[in-house]
Amino acid sequence: MASVQTTLFDSFKTLCDNTLLATDKGIVSKCLSGLLTAYKNKVIKVLSPSGLIGLHEKIITISKCLFSRGPTDTLCQEWKKVLGELHNRKVITIGIGPSKFDTSIAVKVIDAQALPKITFQELNKNDKQAVEDAVSEMAKAEEWAFGTFLPEGFIKPLLTSLESKCILAKDENQKIVGFVWGFNLNVENRKVFHTFAMARKVEFAKLGIGNSLSDEGIKTIDASKAHAISLNVLSQNHRALGLYRKLGFQSKVSEDDQKKLPKDVKIFMFKTLRQNTNSVDAKATGKAMTTYIINTLGYIRLALLELIRRLVILWKRIYYSNLFVR
Numbered sequence: 001m002a003s004v005q006t007t008l009f010d011s012f013k014t015l016c017d018n019t020l021l022a023t024d025k026g027i028v029s030k031c032l033s034g035l036l037t038a039y040k041n042k043v044i045k046v047l048s049p050s051g052l053i054g055l056h057e058k059i060i061t062i063s064k065c066l067f068s069r070g071p072t073d074t075l076c077q078e079w080k081k082v083l084g085e086l087h088n089r090k091v092i093t094i095g096i097g098p099s100k101f102d103t104s105i106a107v108k109v110i111d112a113q114a115l116p117k118i119t120f121q122e123l124n125k126n127d128k129q130a131v132e133d134a135v136s137e138m139a140k141a142e143e144w145a146f147g148t149f150l151p152e153g154f155i156k157p158l159l160t161s162l163e164s165k166c167i168l169a170k171d172e173n174q175k176i177v178g179f180v181w182g183f184n185l186n187v188e189n190r191k192v193f194h195t196f197a198m199a200r201k202v203e204f205a206k207l208g209i210g211n212s213l214s215d216e217g218i219k220t221i222d223a224s225k226a227h228a229i230s231l232n233v234l235s236q237n238h239r240a241l242g243l244y245r246k247l248g249f250q251s252k253v254s255e256d257d258q259k260k261l262p263k264d265v266k267i268f269m270f271k272t273l274r275q276n277t278n279s280v281d282a283k284a285t286g287k288a289m290t291t292y293i294i295n296t297l298g299y300i301r302l303a304l305l306e307l308i309r310r311l312v313i314l315w316k317r318i319y320y321s322n323l324f325v326r
């Protein structure tokens with residue numbers, strides 16, 4: 001049985017192409033009508049977390065393209081019906097499980113409504129509720145981004161550790177919509193901030209939040225007198241690679257070589273913040289990061305949490321894979 005995600009994604013891709021090029025209004029209208037009929041009251045099944053992220057990115061792109069036509073345009077009205085039909089629809093993603101499809105931001109884009117005002121602030125580690133909220137969002141983000149699972153017992157001790165620093169992006173209701181989190185490490189007698197994770201909620205795709213979050217993180221880290229910032233990014237995440245290059249991050253792997261790497265290979269990137277700071281070594285940084293995690297959690301606890309993590313991932317992949325063939 002063909003997955004709903006594949007057909008839905010292809011339909012959205014067709015809409016993006018046609019609205020961007022403003023070619024054939026009839027094709028777009030027909031595609032919208034087909035979407036309403038094909039997915040009415042159906043559960044959306046997605047093959048991977050990246051597929052779900054792609055769907056959200058496409059609906060924002062389509063809404064941006066149709067915005068120029070004005071909210072009273074017939075295509076805009078048809079598209080809003082599709083968004084209304086898909087809003088709060090149950091989604092099952094292999095490796096993650098059930099969630100709800102949120103199209104509220106896309107509707108705001110097409111109606112020219114005020115988008116949520118995003119503010120940035122550093123996490124107060126002494127605020128227990130703020131820490132609990134951040135831990136919860138980080139656990140979700142890990143699953144959404146990679147289909148993996150990090151126990152809260154792994155995240156919380158590291159998040160509240162001495163050298164940890166976390167910048168949160170929040171909407172006007174003080175709900176977390178994104179974050180950048182990492183640690184100050186001693187790498188070859190230099191203070192290097194290694195970014196452990198950076199993410200934003202999928203429904204806020206293509207609104208510039210990732211760029212703003214990166215800028216805010218760099219400013220905060222620079223103010224802490226770090227010599228450099230480092231991070232790892234998947235070789236096939238071309239959007240993230242492009243963003244980090246624009247922000248001044250470097251890699252010892254050329255752009256041409258990056259394109260040849262398997263998709264699950266991580267590329268080490270760094271940005272120097274102080275003059276006369278040499279390039280940051282990937283192995284030395286990785287070793288410092290591993291040492292910091294072990295010293296914070298301890299060998300036994302870390303091993304137990306890793307066992308739990310692997311078992312949960314395995315169970316979810318088996319259980320939700322079976323749902324696709326029923």
